[in-house]
Amino acid sequence: MAPSFCSLMSTPVAASTSISKFISDQPYLSLLETKCTTMQDLQKIQAQLIKTGLAKDPIAASRVLAFCATSPAGNINYAHLLFSQIESPNLFVWNTIIRGFSQSSTPQIAISLFVQMLVTSSIQPTTLTYPSLFKVFAQLGLARNGAQLHGRVIKLGLQADLYIRNTLLHMYANCGFLGEAWQLFGGEGEVKGEALDVVAWNSMIMGLAKCGEIDNARKLFDEMPGRNTVSWNSMISGYVRNGKCIEALELFREMEEEKISPSEFTLVSLLNASARLGALKQGAWVHDYIKLYKIEQNVIVFTAIIDMYCKCGSIETARQVFETAPIKGLSCWNSMILGLANNGCEDEAIELFSRLESASFEPDGVSFIGALTACNHSGLVDKANDYFALMTETYGIQPSVKHYGCMVDVLGRAGMLEEAQELIKSMPMNPDAIIWGSLLSACQRYENIEMGKWAGKHLIELDSSESSGHVLLSNVYAAAGHFGKSLQERISMKDRQIEKQPGCSLIEVNGQVHEFVAGGRLHPCASNIFSLLNGCP
Structure with missing residues (x-):
């Protein structure tokens, strides 16, 4: 008969030794620890555990649950089923299932399980329970809810735990609560980062960069007592996120001088920076680096490479990368379709969209933006209407402001201004500056002053200090021969000290x-x- 769980838990050291001995004495548990790599393996071993009566043993049940819940090859839904069959889950079991769901596609269930643990059992959470929950709140953007759990941690005197403190800091920084994050980090009155490790520094840098405080992020980066690859990648990706692509490339050169090996995430950020700058040679160098050093070429990397070549105008190279990629995610298809549409290959873009429909993927909202962009550039109004209907009626995709923007543009370019106006009025959301700007440009081209005034009024209302609305409205008047009104709009800009951004x-x-x-x-x-x-x- 298997020993009881309680008899193995008399002291921590004895528990560890006894559990290891217990597992080594059970051949199927030993297989679970050393040979189990797939769910099929797990289910075969579990069948043997059921036959021998060992499946109900707390140690055996917890080990099976741990594989299903936290292993990359596991299945969180199967883990949940196993968990529901354990009569009196111990702390290890509760922590395992909570941690498993915190890493799943449905992390909110981890919070529900935590509440269930508090309400239905006498088990009290420990320092190993809370970090998983703070990660969930960070992922869901629910820092206000996480702050309530933070209060519980303070009451229990657990805030000094490094792991808890790090995950708390990450939650606040990731959700834009920089004041709370800064307080945990050290604030102004203490030595910044005191008793915190590189994880905390990285979280603070990422939080600052995400909130647009890129200069403060760089200042903190320069003050770091020790950096790892994540530190460099956080700073480089932060620069790219904030449109400082040249600074991102310069920082990568510093990273090379420090002989820090870049990760795939660093290289993806560099590819994005090269794409935004149109720096083809720099982007091609990164691509060569990926091939030379055999960096893992997953879907994210392939998408970034294709996107870079498309945005740098090297459409044939992008097409070659796409066609030869051993794995093609939907994002690869979307980047290629949009790249073809934006590089004068509208027919090829439409053809590739048709191939996507025939493939194993189902087009999403981004796919339709690519198809609508191709129609826009080639003036295919009827085809655009067909795609818009296909998206909403067949695939059930709710149009975003970008989809409406494409439709307004294609209608406006074709001179169908009334139809474009009606579409704008029917939008369930407020039109953005791009939509009003597209309509204004069409009004200028077709000399429709009244509609131009209507669109210009709405564009200026969005941001009266932005020059584009005033400039476009001035151009509408000029195109229709109303030079006095055109000049008056320019004088109005000068009186309000609105400057046109130089090209x-x-x-x-x-x-x-x-x-x-x-x-x-x-x-x-x-x-x-x-x-x-x-x-x-």
């Missing part, structure tokens, strides 16, 4: 990206450039 361009020279602003002389080589231009015939 800029980017070029890549020897792998380095240079930005030039219209009329600007801030580039370090500006004097030499203007001397050369002035000498040109």
Whole structure:
């Protein structure tokens, strides 16, 4: 007869030794610990445990549950079924199922289980219980709810636990509660990061970058007592997130000088930065780096590579990467469809969308944005209407503001201004600046002053300090020959001190990206450039 769980738990050291001996004495439990790699393996072993009567033993049941709940090869739904059949779950069992759901696609169930644990059992949570819950609140963006659990942790005197403190800090930082996160990190009155490890520093940097405080994130990054790959990646991805792509590439060069090996996440951030800058040579170098050092090429990496080549205008290379990719996620298809549509290959984009419908994937909202963009660029109004109907009626996808934006643009370009106006009025959400701008541009092209005034009024209402609405409305008046009103709109901008943002361009020279602003002389080589231009015939 198997020994009882209580008899094995007299002291922690004795418990560990006794449990290990108990497992080693049971051949099927030993197989579970050493040879079980799939759910099929697990179910075969579980069948033998049931035959021998060992399945009801708390240790055996907890080990089976742990594999199902926390192993990458496990099945959280099967784990939940097993959990429901355990008569008196112990603390290890409760922690295992809560942790399993915290890492699943339905993390909110972990919170329900925690409440169930408090209400239906006499088991009290420990320091190993709370981190999983704070991770759930972080993932769901529910820091206010997590703050209530934080209060419980303080009452129990558990806040000093490093793991709890780190997950709390991550929750607040990830949800944008920077004041609370900063307080846990150290705040102004103490030594920042005192008694905290690199995980806490990384969480604080990621939180600052996510909230747009990228300069403060960099300041903290520079002050770190020790950095790991996550630290560098957090800072690089933070720069990309905040549109500072040149700074991201410069920081990567520093990372290379420090001889820190980049992870796949770092390289994806660099590919995104290269895509935004149109830095083809830099992006191709990253692609070569991935191949040379055999970085794992998963769906995320392939999507970033395809997206980079598309946005840098190298559509044939993007197509080659797409066609030869051993694994194609839906995101790969979407990037390729949108890339073809934006690079003058509208027919190929529509054809690829048809291939997607025939593949094992079901198109999503992003897929339809690609298809509608292709229709927009090629003026296929009827085809766009068909796609819009297909999306809503066949696939049940609720149109977003981007889908409406594509439809307004395609109608406006075709001169169907009344139809575009009616579509805007029927939108269940408020139109954004892109939609009003598209309609205004169409009004300028087709000299429709009244509708232009209507669209311009709404665009200016969204942000009266933004110059685009005033400039577009001025252009509508000018296109219709109303030069006095056009000039009046420009004077109004000047009176309100609204400045038109100067245009800029980017070029890549020897792998380095240079930005030039219209009329600007801030580039370090500006004097030499203007001397050369002035000498040109």
